[in-house]
Amino acid sequence: MLGRMMSFPLTLTHFLSRAAALFPDTEIVAVRPNKTLHRTTYGATVARAARLANALTRLGVKPGDRVATLCWNHEAHLEAYLAVPAMCAVVHTLNLRLHPSEIAYIARHAEDTVIIVDQSLLGLFEKFRAEVPSLRHVLVVPDAGGPAPEGTLDYERELAKERDTFDYPTLSEDQAAMICYTSGTTGNPKGVVYSHRSTVLHAMAACMADALGVSESDNILPVVPMFHAAAWGVPYAGFLSGAKLVMPGPHLDPASLVALMASERVTLAAGVPTIWIGILALLDKDPKAHDLSSVRSMVIGGSAAPPSLITGFAERHGLHVTHAWGMTETNPLGTLARLRRGMTALPAEAQLEKRASQGYAVPFVETRHVDEAGKVLPRDGATMGELEVRGPWVAASYFGGEGADRFTSDGWFKTGDVVTLDLHGYVKITDRSKDVIKSGGEWISSVALENALMSHPAVLEAAVFAGRHEKWDERPIAAVVWREGKSATDEELTAHLAKHFAKYWLPDAYVAVAQVPRTSTGKFLKSKLREQYGDLLLSKK
Numbered sequence: 237m238l239g240r241m242m243s244f245p246l247t248l249t250h251f252l253s254r255a256a257a258l259f260p261d262t263e264i265v266a267v268r269p270n271k272t273l274h275r276t277t278y279g280a281t282v283a284r285a286a287r288l289a290n291a292l293t294r295l296g297v298k299p300g301d302r303v304a305t306l307c308w309n310h311e312a313h314l315e316a317y318l319a320v321p322a323m324c325a326v327v328h329t330l331n332l333r334l335h336p337s338e339i340a341y342i343a344r345h346a347e348d349t350v351i352i353v354d355q356s357l358l359g360l361f362e363k364f365r366a367e368v369p370s371l372r373h374v375l376v377v378p379d380a381g382g383p384a385p386e387g388t389l390d391y392e393r394e395l396a397k398e399r400d401t402f403d404y405p406t407l408s409e410d411q412a413a414m415i416c417y418t419s420g421t422t423g424n425p426k427g428v429v430y431s432h433r434s435t436v437l438h439a440m441a442a443c444m445a446d447a448l449g450v451s452e453s454d455n456i457l458p459v460v461p462m463f464h465a466a467a468w469g470v471p472y473a474g475f476l477s478g479a480k481l482v483m484p485g486p487h488l489d490p491a492s493l494v495a496l497m498a499s500e501r502v503t504l505a506a507g508v509p510t511i512w513i514g515i516l517a518l519l520d521k522d523p524k525a526h527d528l529s530s531v532r533s534m535v536i537g538g539s540a541a542p543p544s545l546i547t548g549f550a551e552r553h554g555l556h557v558t559h560a561w562g563m564t565e566t567n568p569l570g571t572l573a574r575l576r577r578g579m580t581a582l583p584a585e586a587q588l589e590k591r592a593s594q595g596y597a598v599p600f601v602e603t604r605h606v607d608e609a610g611k612v613l614p615r616d617g618a619t620m621g622e623l624e625v626r627g628p629w630v631a632a633s634y635f636g637g638e639g640a641d642r643f644t645s646d647g648w649f650k651t652g653d654v655v656t657l658d659l660h661g662y663v664k665i666t667d668r669s670k671d672v673i674k675s676g677g678e679w680i681s682s683v684a685l686e687n688a689l690m691s692h693p694a695v696l697e698a699a700v701f702a703g704r705h706e707k708w709d710e711r712p713i714a715a716v717v718w719r720e721g722k723s724a725t726d727e728e729l730t731a732h733l734a735k736h737f738a739k740y741w742l743p744d745a746y747v748a749v750a751q752v753p754r755t756s757t758g759k760f761l762k763s764k765l766r767e768q769y770g771d772l773l774l775s776k777k
């Protein structure tokens with residue numbers, strides 16, 4: 237027997253109608269390049285989204301066409317997030333931190349027809365524009381003030397020409413809504429095509445109390461860029477809930493972010509560890525200078541949140557960190573590190589171990605880990621294997637059918653993360669598969685060593701990578717960034733690590749660096765460290 241309930245499509249169109257009906261006065265705040273604050277409302281955003289849909293239709297955008305964005309986090313970017321999918325086109329967020337030739341590759345690959353670009357990013361755009369022949373129109377968001385240059389259209393003028401209602405089509409929930417490309421540190425970036433259904437379900441899951449717990453009473457700050465896996469779905473989760481949205485624009489330095497969090501009474505903010513490491517260092521300098529009493533949770537993901545960061549915020553500033561794991565391919569939220577029932581009774585160290593892990597899967601995401609032959613491994617918290625996931629917001633294939641080897645024949649996605657899984661379902665990443673260190677046939681977890689190094693008082697950041705070794709094949713080398721005015725000897729660092737690890741895990745060498753090289757989405761770029769220092773141990777012989 238079939239159920240007799242309505243088959244109501246899970247589409248982003250509902251986000252618009254709900255916002256207009258229930259939250260017209262809710263505020264959206266965006267920081268401009270000149271640091272002034274622009275304030276608008278959900279009601280105005282819904283109206284402007286309709287104007288954008290009308291303008292894009294006039295410019296010839298057809299169902300399925302890709303409309304690119306090259307923008308900071310602000311209200312116009314949100315308008316594209318809403319209008320483009322709801323009109324049955326596909327919003328394609330371009331990563332402005334990539335090299336122009338990489339952006340050109342991605343825009344060409346997606347066959348973007350229109351681009352919405354911030355005036356403050358026109359310099360970057362001009363570096364690759366000629367390499368994307370599919371682009372028919374360029375809409376310039378005047379975030380920096382001033383006129384749109386020749387050969388482009390002024391976003392505001394185009395919107396002003398249009399009506400503030402749009403007859404959105406009834407869509408299938410399986411229709412594509414957004415394309416995000418992976419950051420592709422190995423090989424070409426690959427396109428992940430989110431559907432309306434995946435995006436809607438992801439937003440609802442993110443709102444669950446044991447996930448991000450987003451509600452109308454939140455003031456949300458997505459520090460994570462809107463070009464990085466839909467800003468982890470945070471803008472959609474916020475918009476669905478009617479939360480106030482605070483968009484940081486291009487100002488992502490610790491001082492600007494802390495000031496914004498304080499002035500807008502932010503309750504929930506999300507970003508990569510680097511951002512929070514900087515913020516913690518700023519708060520530590522002068523704990524009384526900033527009022528972050530409104531903040532209920534700081535979501536950290538994208539790479540591992542060091543335990544010292546979690547305890548640093550909690551113990552010195554009373555601030556709560558929520559550690560989450562995800563990928564572009566998972567829309568992106570996959571697991572989240574909350575304590576399970578009864579775990580608050582565990583000793584503090586055991587609680588921290590859970591909270592600093594990548595956590596357990598959110599509803600409808602399923603996890604397993606496998607060995608090199610694809611055999612499912614025991615959930616014993618010790619056996620390492622590659623994490624595989626499946627679920628309604630996990631990619632089933634890449635745009636253009638590339639990377640087919642990442643999808644198993646029995647319907648799982650191979651994440652490339654090397655993990656342990658425990659009885660309670662907690663995933664613990666020990667490495668990215670391309671970053672694992674194999675010493676004399678044994679795996680050494682670079683993430684575990686990094687976390688321990690970052691708990692040393694002199695170390696601000698640490699990245700551990702494989703150095704080539706004559707006898708052991710590979711041995712760990714640690715790159716460290718000192719805290720301002722501090723340093724330690726190799727012996728001191730080794731003594732610190734020896735408290736936690738077997739002798740063969742201890743790095744063979746340390747290199748002091750001014751900054752750990754990073755990818756375009758703020759992850760440690762260990763391939764660069766390997767390139768630069770990978771032969772250090774050979775030359776030492």
Ligand code: AMP
Nearest residue numbers: 419537538539540560561562563564665
């Ligand atoms: P991206 O698709 O650029 O978001 O990258 C996804 C990858 O980032 C994952 O496969 C992990 O290797 C890494 N990652 C994301 N979140 C975390 C986390 N909380 N801890 C450790 N690694 C993470």
